[in-house]
Amino acid sequence: MTPISLKARFSANIALLFPDRPLLDRIDAAAACGFDMVECHFPYEHPVEALAERLSAAGVRMTGLNTRPGGPGEWGRAALPGREEAFRADLDEALTYARALGVKAIHVMAGHPLPSDREAAVATYVANLREAADRAAADGITLLLEPLNGYDRPGYLVSRADEIAAILAEIDRPNVKLLFDFYHVQIGEGDLVRRFRRLLPLIGHVQVAAVPDRGEPDGGEIAYRAIFEEIAGSGYEGLVGLEYKPRGDTAAGLAWIEAMNIV
Numbered sequence: 324m325t326p327i328s329l330k331a332r333f334s335a336n337i338a339l340l341f342p343d344r345p346l347l348d349r350i351d352a353a354a355a356c357g358f359d360m361v362e363c364h365f366p367y368e369h370p371v372e373a374l375a376e377r378l379s380a381a382g383v384r385m386t387g388l389n390t391r392p393g394g395p396g397e398w399g400r401a402a403l404p405g406r407e408e409a410f411r412a413d414l415d416e417a418l419t420y421a422r423a424l425g426v427k428a429i430h431v432m433a434g435h436p437l438p439s440d441r442e443a444a445v446a447t448y449v450a451n452l453r454e455a456a457d458r459a460a461a462d463g464i465t466l467l468l469e470p471l472n473g474y475d476r477p478g479y480l481v482s483r484a485d486e487i488a489a490i491l492a493e494i495d496r497p498n499v500k501l502l503f504d505f506y507h508v509q510i511g512e513g514d515l516v517r518r519f520r521r522l523l524p525l526i527g528h529v530q531v532a533a534v535p536d537r538g539e540p541d542g543g544e545i546a547y548r549a550i551f552e553e554i555a556g557s558g559y560e561g562l563v564g565l566e567y568k569p570r571g572d573t574a575a576g577l578a579w580i581e582a583m584n585i586v
């Protein structure tokens with residue numbers, strides 16, 4: 324099996340990996356497994372100084388985080404008409420953490436608008452993101468928009484990568500990009516390789532997990548070795564987030580990397 328050179332671009336998603344321990348301890352666990360990058364969803368229950376200290380002690384860099392999910396059932400507020408102030412506060416908070424930790428990518432969570440409000444929600448999303456992008460650009464930060472599949476997140480504003488591509492054209496800011504999570508895209512749209520190639524100029528980050536169980540990317544309906552070959556040979560220069568729910572012990576489950584001869 325020919326080696327695939329990608330390991331140096333893996334970032335361990337500590338929102339899902341190492342679920343048996345508290346968030347800060349997951350940084351050490353990732354380092355012990357050889358990762359020097361982690362990404363995170365919502366670090367906000369920890370003071371940024373505590374995170375900075377743990378990351379520095381472990382020799383690990385945080386590469387991505389999300390804006391706060393908001394109240395029950397919101398899952399972000401960037402696309403909620405009338406909640407612009409709340410979104411601004413979410414962005415302020417994410418930027419504060421990102422600047423202090425040297426994080427260069429923020430996943431901006433859209434939210435669940437009322438279906439009857441969809442047009443207004445997209446307009447709010449576009450306006451909020453233009454303003455947010457201009458603020459983030461000052462620190463060289465990229466904002467990521469991710470489609471979340473309709474089985475896991477029914478009612479989320481965007482469930483398909485192609486919808487995001489159209490919205491990105493409207494936003495028209497170079498530092499707003501598509502987060503292409505192969506797990507969600509497979510469930511929502513499929514045709515992974517052709518879609519990845521077509522959308523490549525818009526892609527700022529990718530994530531991987533098996534479908535349908537969202538476990539290690541070594542089983543299920545996606546032939547991940549072919550996907551990793553594609554990523555490595557495509558010209559994509561960004562990171563690969565390992566955002567999956569380990570089927571058992573996280574460290575033992577990482578055996579898929581060697582089994583696929585990813586170096």
Ligand SMILES: O=C(O)[C@@H](O)C(=O)CO
Pocket residue numbers: 364389430469471504507530566
């Ligand atoms: O895939 C996901 O669910 C995530 O990347 C995320 O950021 C939270 O929805």
Ligand SMILES: [Mg+2]
Pocket residue numbers: 469504530566
């Ligand atoms: Mg994802």
